[in-house]
Amino acid sequence: MVTTVAFDADQTLLDTRRAIEAATLELCAQVARQYPGSPALEVADLHADAVAAWEAMPERDVRTVRSIALARSLGRVGLGHAHGELSEYYFAARQRLTHPYADAVSALSQLGERFVLGYATNGNSRAELCGLAGRFAFELYAHERGLAPKPAPEFYAAVLAAAGVVTGPEQVVYVGDSWSHDVVPARAAGLRTVWVNRGGSTVPDPGVADAVVVSLADLPAAVRSLAA
Ligand SMILES: [Mg+2]
Structure with missing residues (x-):
């Protein structure tokens, strides 16, 4: 029975896939607003860093993997120091948009x-x-x-x-x-x-x-x- x-x-x-795409765009827009002097955060780089992180650590939890990928992407544009705040922004957007x-x-x-x-x-x-x-x-x-x-x-x-x-x-x-x-x-x-x-x-x-x-x-x- x-x-x-x-x-x-x-x-x-x-x-979730659509939410990740939308949250990624929101993060890029937020970086442009908040750090107008820094280089643009590129969607393609965020995607590539996420894929690489997943391949490197498939056994880790998704939040950790995404956080490590975001650190790499933000480091590309000199915003590694803002990782804590911007990753929280991303995760909140991701949940809200799912x-x-x-x-x-x-x-x-x-x-x-x-x-x-x-x-x-x-x-x-x-x-x-x-x-x-x-x-x-x-x-x-x-x-x-x-x-x-x-x-x-x-x-x-x-x-x-x-x-x-x-x-x-x-x-x-x-x-x-x-x-x-x-x-x-x-x-x-x-x-x-x-x-x-x-x-x-x-x-x-x-x-x-x-x-x-x-x-x-x-x-x-x-x-x-x-x-x-
Ligand atoms: Mg599934």
């Missing part, structure tokens, strides 16, 4: 009538700051209180513990957009899985996900069919 539906956050419920996808809120409302809902992310998008306050019975953030990030089995064990599973892991459905971080390890931990395939990519291995949806509008029906 399915009792619980737990969600990945970024690019599943939240359009919104649920248009199809997310309705799906959560429908599913919330019948199932316990959970939020379990590797990222730092706080549900309450991103338009999803009060939606979830539990929220898990990797790297907080020692929680290992996905795809670690410990992450999914924590999801099951937070869900209070009684009969077994199959009573939890995990919904996410990442095949390698959401679908494959959740299934390995015994959960049911739904792959959110917004881009309509080819399903890597048809036997692994219990359901595939291209929109969260299709999610309530997909979960109901798993729960039947």
